[in-house]
Amino acid sequence: MLFFIIFLLFIFCIGTVIGSFLNVVILRAFSGESIILPPSKCPKCKNKLKWWHNIPILSYILLRGKCYFCKEKISIQYPIVEFITGVIFVLVFLKYGISVETFFGFIIASLFIVISVTDIKERVVFDGHTYALIGTGLFYAIYLTIMQIVNVNSSSTTFQISTEWVLNNPLTISVAGVIAGVLIMEIAAKIGNLIAGERAFGEGDTYIAAGLGAVFGWKNVLIILVLSVIIQLIFTMPLFLKKLITRKAWNILIPVALFFVYAIGYFFLQKQPVFNNIYIVLFSILLMLILGVWACVEIIRGLKNPDNLTYLPFGPAMAIAGLIVLLF
Numbered sequence: 193m194l195f196f197i198i199f200l201l202f203i204f205c206i207g208t209v210i211g212s213f214l215n216v217v218i219l220r221a222f223s224g225e226s227i228i229l230p231p232s233k234c235p236k237c238k239n240k241l242k243w244w245h246n247i248p249i250l251s252y253i254l255l256r257g258k259c260y261f262c263k264e265k266i267s268i269q270y271p272i273v274e275f276i277t278g279v280i281f282v283l284v285f286l287k288y289g290i291s292v293e294t295f296f297g298f299i300i301a302s303l304f305i306v307i308s309v310t311d312i313k314e315r316v317v318f319d320g321h322t323y324a325l326i327g328t329g330l331f332y333a334i335y336l337t338i339m340q341i342v343n344v345n346s347s348s349t350t351f352q353i354s355t356e357w358v359l360n361n362p363l364t365i366s367v368a369g370v371i372a373g374v375l376i377m378e379i380a381a382k383i384g385n386l387i388a389g390e391r392a393f394g395e396g397d398t399y400i401a402a403g404l405g406a407v408f409g410w411k412n413v414l415i416i417l418v419l420s421v422i423i424q425l426i427f428t429m430p431l432f433l434k435k436l437i438t439r440k441a442w443n444i445l446i447p448v449a450l451f452f453v454y455a456i457g458y459f460f461l462q463k464q465p466v467f468n469n470i471y472i473v474l475f476s477i478l479l480m481l482i483l484g485v486w487a488c489v490e491i492i493r494g495l496k497n498p499d500n501l502t503y504l505p506f507g508p509a510m511a512i513a514g515l516i517v518l519l520f
Contacts (some may be wrong), residue, residue, distance in 0.1 A: 202276040203285045207298075208248035211277030214302055218309050221318050237262035248274040269309065277305060283519050296332045297518060300407055303328065304511035309399060311507035317396025322403050323365060329406025333366030347491050362409075369405025373413045377401040393506055400510050408517060419513040424450060447487040454483055 213227075219235070220227050233243045239261040245251050252271040259266060284297040303325045329439050340361065374447060377398040383389040405413040436445040458476055467473055 200282055200285070204282050207278035207281030208274040208301060208366075210281070210298070211274035211305075212246060212248045212270070214277060214306055214309075215273050217306055218273070219315075219323070221306075221310060222316075224264030224515040231354070234261060234264070236264040248278075262463070273305060273309060275304065280305070280515065285520055288352045292335065296328065299328050301515060301520060303403070304514055308508040308511045311396070311505040315394075315508050317394070317400060319399065321395075322396065322438065325400070325403030326406045329369070329403060329408075330363070330366055332407070333409075336362035344353075364511030365409035365411065366406050368410040368414050369408060370402045371405070372410040373403070373417075374398055376414065377418060397506050397510065400507055401459035404510065404514050412419050412517060416510070416517055417515045419516065420506065420510045423512050424449075424509040427509070444487075444490045447490050449482060451480070451483040454480055457501040 211332070216232065217227050230240075232246055234241065235257060241261075242260070245255065249271045251275055252266060255266065257266050257268070258264065269437075272394055274393075280301045281298060284301055285294055288294040288297055303321060307317060307321050307325070310318060320334060349401070378499060381393045381398070385391050401413065401417060404416050433445070433448070436448075458480060467476070
């Protein structure tokens with residue numbers, strides 16, 4: 193047991209080191225510099241950092257969050273990314289153990305972190321990061337497909353290519369996932385464009401969805417995207433409602449409030465005897481549908497005046513949903 197705990201601490205430390213590297217990837221994506229050269233330096237005074245300035249988490253604490261040379265504050269992003277990466281690496285290892293899946297899980301989780309942070313910082317999703325996610329998913333699918341063939345040949349049966357295998361092998365599922373992710377996001381974006389005059393989602397979100405499809409396949413990408421919407425609502429709804437109240441946007445606030453109050457009431461009251469009547473059930477569902485459509489229409493109309501709404505990037509929600517599926 194003690195050895196296992198020590199080994200988990202080792203995995204955590206490896207994760208924090210990778211997290212430190214991810215910080216470099218994130219920041220140099222904005223500056224356009226190579227992730228290899230030049231060596232790490234202070235973004236303010238440009239002094240080259242010493243080795244002990246780069247110890248994950250610990251250096252931030254020892255330096256009290258300030259540059260050793262110019263005393264400028266160091267962004268809290270550094271230790272947060274390092275810590276989160278360490279924790280996620282431990283969770284991936286606990287899920288998959290010592291395996292090839294763990295190696296790919298580390299890469300996929302790292303890309304999720306990079307994509308999330310750039311989207312949060314500047315609302316930017318870099319093509320290189322999403323291409324890497326798509327490539328990793330496809331490469332993993334190729335590996336699984338090859339292993340599938342090898343395992344069949346190593347058994348008593350001989351591998352044969354059939355229509356069913358062509359349609360259901362890991363690589364086909366991965367490629368179909370890329371296509372499904374792109375189609376779903378682009379259709380949703382175009383609907384937003386038709387109703388509100390602008391895309392409902394950015395092009396970067398489409399590439400992220402393609403990456404999710406490559407990693408998890410077409411059967412899971414829709415589930416992940418629905419989960420992403422739920423996660424987004426959890427984070428944005430309090431800010432969204434607060435801003436609506438502050439700006440007195442009653443045309444949006446009233447239908448949204450009515451829908452949520454009615455939906456919550458229906459959830460808790462649906463087992464009451466009165467709901468044994470099929471007509472009452474149908475009327476209740478129809479009324480909830482009408483309130484939901486009314487709320488959605490007013491929200492979409494509000495996109496034409498984004499100053500009345502609160503925007504949070506969708507990329508992090510997609511990444512969190514992907515991590516949930518990866519881990520659980």
